[in-house]
Amino acid sequence: AQSVSQHNHHVILSEAASLELGCNYSYGGTVNLFWYVQYPGQHLQLLLKYFSGDPLVKGIKGFEAEFIKSKFSFNLRKPSVQWSDTAEYFCAVKWYSNTGKLIFGQGTTLQVKP
Amino acid sequence: DVKVTQSSRYLVKRTGEKVFLECVQDMDHENMFWYRQDPGLGLRLIYFSYDVKMKEKGDIPEGYSVSREKKERFSLILESASTNQTSMYLCASSPQGIYGYTFGSGTRLTVV
Numbered sequence: 563a564q565s566v567s568q569h570n571h572h573v574i575l576s577e578a579a580s581l582e583l584g585c586n587y588s589y590g591g592t593v594n595l596f597w598y599v600q601y602p603g604q605h606l607q608l609l610l611k612y613f614s615g616d617p618l619v620k621g622i623k624g625f626e627a628e629f630i631k632s633k634f635s636f637n638l639r640k641p642s643v644q645w646s647d648t649a650e651y652f653c654a655v656k657w658y659s660n661t662g663k664l665i666f667g668q669g670t671t672l673q674v675k676p
Numbered sequence: 677d678v679k680v681t682q683s684s685r686y687l688v689k690r691t692g693e694k695v696f697l698e699c700v701q702d703m704d705h706e707n708m709f710w711y712r713q714d715p716g717l718g719l720r721l722i723y724f725s726y727d728v729k730m731k732e733k734g735d736i737p738e739g740y741s742v743s744r745e746k747k748e749r750f751s752l753i754l755e756s757a758s759t760n761q762t763s764m765y766l767c768a769s770s771p772q773g774i775y776g777y778t779f780g781s782g783t784r785l786t787v788v
Binding site: 566568571596598604605606607608611652654663664665666667668669 | 709711716717718719720721724734766768776777779780781782
């Protein structure tokens, strides 16, 4: 079955530290890839997405992600986190073969200490 | 901006009650989805719809049904609420094709 796995469930960082959150998906052909963020008490928002082309994509608020097809990975990065980045982050994958459903990972809670 | 509106932010219902969760989107999107969000499990797809009166089961449809009589409205129905359906329910919509979803604010349902 198609699945998405996020390696880190809970990450704690100090401000200005670098961030990398892992995301892997099961093999299943052509994919679209997404990272969503949910700030405390708010709805899910799209951080960035990959459809095709340059595998390094830039999103809002200084986030970026790199699609490595050979590793079925789409890791999220930010060079220097801020306290306001405290949130839950979800990786999601849409396979062309499954009629457009988004499959989500389990989520990673990021806590940034001031 | 696309708006996806869920009618209730918080709901408390009793075991065995029939529960309706309503979702309305204002951008003429073809696709609508219902997910539930639980700690450590991420978002799991309950049902989705690609068109009016169309519905397809997601990964966890048991205990739920849906209704889509109009394009802009997608309702989730808990036929007989149980305590294991206590969760955050998220509605989303998207246009046809390769696009991301827009999510509503969620409904936190507690079944007592």
